[in-house]
Amino acid sequence: MSKHQVKNPAVIPAFTASESLAADLQRALVDITALSLVGKQVHWNLVGPNFRDLHLNLDEVVDIAREGSDELAERMRAINAFPDGRPGTVASQTTVPEAPEGAVITADAVDYIVSAINAVVTTLRDIHDAVDEADPSSSGILEDYTQRLEQQSWFLSAQNYSAN
Secondary structure (H helix, E strand, C coil), X not given: CCCCCCCCHHHCCCCCCCHHHXXXXXXXXXXXXXXXXXXXXXXXXXXXXXXXXXHHHHHHHHHHHHHHHHHHHHHHHHCCCCCCCCHHHHHHHCCCCCCCCCCEEHHHHHHHHHHHHHXXXXXXXXXXXXXXXXXXXXXXXXXXXXXXXXXXXXXXXXHHCCCC
Protein backbone atom coordinates (compact mmCIF):
# COMPACT_ATOMS: atom_id res chain seq x y z
CA MET A 1 0.00 0.00 0.00
CA SER A 2 1.41 3.41 -0.95
CA LYS A 3 1.71 6.13 1.66
CA HIS A 4 -1.21 7.96 0.01
CA GLN A 5 -3.72 5.13 0.12
CA VAL A 6 -6.47 5.08 2.70
CA LYS A 7 -6.55 1.83 4.72
CA ASN A 8 -10.29 1.86 5.35
CA PRO A 9 -12.24 2.23 2.08
CA ALA A 10 -15.27 3.48 4.03
CA VAL A 11 -13.44 6.76 4.63
CA ILE A 12 -12.66 7.45 0.97
CA PRO A 13 -14.55 10.56 -0.18
CA ALA A 14 -17.61 10.04 -2.38
CA PHE A 15 -15.88 12.08 -5.09
CA THR A 16 -12.21 11.71 -5.90
CA ALA A 17 -10.39 14.26 -8.05
CA SER A 18 -8.97 13.09 -11.34
CA GLU A 19 -5.27 13.66 -11.90
CA SER A 20 -6.04 16.60 -14.18
CA LEU A 21 -8.40 18.21 -11.65
CA ALA A 22 -5.83 17.77 -8.88
CA ALA A 23 -3.13 19.27 -11.14
CA ASP A 24 -5.31 22.28 -11.99
CA LEU A 25 -6.12 22.93 -8.32
CA GLN A 26 -2.42 22.54 -7.49
CA ARG A 27 -1.59 25.26 -10.05
CA ALA A 28 -4.06 27.58 -8.33
CA LEU A 29 -2.72 26.67 -4.90
CA VAL A 30 0.88 27.38 -5.90
CA ASP A 31 0.08 30.79 -7.38
CA ILE A 32 -2.19 31.99 -4.60
CA THR A 33 0.36 30.81 -2.01
CA ALA A 34 3.09 32.71 -3.84
CA LEU A 35 0.90 35.82 -3.84
CA SER A 36 0.62 35.70 -0.06
CA LEU A 37 4.41 35.51 0.22
CA VAL A 38 5.28 38.27 -2.23
CA GLY A 39 2.51 40.45 -0.84
CA LYS A 40 4.17 40.33 2.58
CA GLN A 41 7.63 40.87 1.05
CA VAL A 42 6.47 44.11 -0.56
CA HIS A 43 4.44 45.08 2.55
CA TRP A 44 7.55 44.86 4.74
CA ASN A 45 9.78 46.84 2.38
CA LEU A 46 7.39 49.55 1.22
CA VAL A 47 8.49 53.21 1.29
CA GLY A 48 7.22 56.49 -0.08
CA PRO A 49 4.05 58.51 -0.61
CA ASN A 50 0.77 56.95 0.51
CA PHE A 51 2.76 54.41 2.54
CA ARG A 52 0.15 53.70 5.19
CA ASP A 53 -2.80 53.14 2.87
CA LEU A 54 -0.81 50.87 0.58
CA HIS A 55 0.77 49.04 3.54
CA LEU A 56 -2.74 48.24 4.84
CA ASN A 57 -4.07 47.35 1.37
CA LEU A 58 -1.24 44.87 0.91
CA ASP A 59 -2.37 43.17 4.11
CA GLU A 60 -5.84 42.82 2.58
CA VAL A 61 -4.33 41.12 -0.48
CA VAL A 62 -2.27 38.80 1.73
CA ASP A 63 -5.34 37.93 3.82
CA ILE A 64 -7.30 37.04 0.68
CA ALA A 65 -4.42 34.94 -0.65
CA ARG A 66 -3.95 33.10 2.65
CA GLU A 67 -7.68 32.36 2.87
CA GLY A 68 -7.61 31.19 -0.73
CA SER A 69 -4.65 28.89 -0.26
CA ASP A 70 -6.25 27.32 2.78
CA GLU A 71 -9.61 26.92 1.06
CA LEU A 72 -8.02 25.37 -2.04
CA ALA A 73 -5.81 23.00 -0.05
CA GLU A 74 -8.71 21.88 2.12
CA ARG A 75 -10.89 21.39 -0.96
CA MET A 76 -8.15 19.25 -2.47
CA ARG A 77 -8.07 17.06 0.62
CA ALA A 78 -11.87 16.83 0.65
CA ILE A 79 -11.74 15.33 -2.85
CA ASN A 80 -8.81 13.03 -2.06
CA ALA A 81 -6.07 15.07 -3.72
CA PHE A 82 -2.85 16.03 -1.97
CA PRO A 83 -1.91 19.73 -1.94
CA ASP A 84 1.77 20.63 -2.11
CA GLY A 85 2.56 24.03 -0.62
CA ARG A 86 6.20 23.34 0.23
CA PRO A 87 8.46 26.35 -0.42
CA GLY A 88 10.45 24.59 -3.15
CA THR A 89 7.28 23.57 -4.97
CA VAL A 90 5.82 27.06 -4.78
CA ALA A 91 9.08 28.68 -5.91
CA SER A 92 9.60 26.33 -8.85
CA GLN A 93 6.02 26.21 -10.14
CA THR A 94 4.50 29.66 -9.64
CA THR A 95 3.69 32.06 -12.46
CA VAL A 96 3.83 35.00 -10.03
CA PRO A 97 6.77 37.27 -10.90
CA GLU A 98 9.59 37.44 -8.39
CA ALA A 99 9.19 40.22 -5.83
CA PRO A 100 11.63 43.12 -5.81
CA GLU A 101 14.43 42.96 -3.26
CA GLY A 102 14.97 45.69 -0.68
CA ALA A 103 13.04 48.96 -0.41
CA VAL A 104 10.19 49.38 -2.88
CA ILE A 105 8.76 52.82 -3.62
CA THR A 106 4.95 52.86 -3.46
CA ALA A 107 4.30 53.46 -7.18
CA ASP A 108 6.58 50.54 -8.11
CA ALA A 109 5.01 48.40 -5.40
CA VAL A 110 1.57 49.03 -6.89
CA ASP A 111 2.76 48.06 -10.37
CA TYR A 112 4.44 44.93 -9.02
CA ILE A 113 1.58 43.69 -6.82
CA VAL A 114 -0.96 44.31 -9.59
CA SER A 115 1.19 42.17 -11.92
CA ALA A 116 1.39 39.48 -9.23
CA ILE A 117 -2.38 39.52 -8.67
CA ASN A 118 -2.97 39.42 -12.41
CA ALA A 119 -0.70 36.37 -12.75
CA VAL A 120 -2.83 34.55 -10.17
CA VAL A 121 -6.08 35.63 -11.81
CA THR A 122 -4.77 34.46 -15.19
CA THR A 123 -4.11 31.02 -13.72
CA LEU A 124 -7.54 30.91 -12.07
CA ARG A 125 -9.22 31.88 -15.34
CA ASP A 126 -7.07 29.47 -17.38
CA ILE A 127 -8.11 26.46 -15.31
CA HIS A 128 -11.68 27.51 -14.55
CA ASP A 129 -13.53 25.79 -17.39
CA ALA A 130 -11.73 22.46 -16.96
CA VAL A 131 -12.27 22.58 -13.19
CA ASP A 132 -15.93 23.52 -13.66
CA GLU A 133 -16.47 20.58 -15.98
CA ALA A 134 -14.79 18.15 -13.56
CA ASP A 135 -16.07 19.58 -10.29
CA PRO A 136 -18.42 22.58 -10.16
CA SER A 137 -17.97 22.80 -6.38
CA SER A 138 -14.26 23.51 -6.81
CA SER A 139 -14.87 25.99 -9.61
CA GLY A 140 -16.95 28.08 -7.21
CA ILE A 141 -13.82 28.61 -5.12
CA LEU A 142 -11.94 29.78 -8.20
CA GLU A 143 -14.74 32.19 -9.08
CA ASP A 144 -14.81 33.67 -5.59
CA TYR A 145 -11.08 34.33 -5.47
CA THR A 146 -11.00 35.60 -9.05
CA GLN A 147 -13.59 38.23 -8.14
CA ARG A 148 -11.89 39.21 -4.90
CA LEU A 149 -8.45 39.48 -6.47
CA GLU A 150 -9.68 41.37 -9.53
CA GLN A 151 -11.28 43.89 -7.18
CA GLN A 152 -7.96 44.31 -5.35
CA SER A 153 -6.14 44.73 -8.66
CA TRP A 154 -8.54 47.53 -9.56
CA PHE A 155 -8.25 49.22 -6.15
CA LEU A 156 -4.47 49.12 -6.27
CA SER A 157 -3.94 50.00 -9.92
CA ALA A 158 -6.17 53.07 -9.58
CA GLN A 159 -3.44 54.63 -7.42
CA ASN A 160 -1.11 54.88 -10.43
CA TYR A 161 -3.68 56.12 -12.97
CA SER A 162 -3.74 59.68 -14.17
CA ALA A 163 -6.94 61.46 -15.19
CA ASN A 164 -5.88 62.31 -18.72
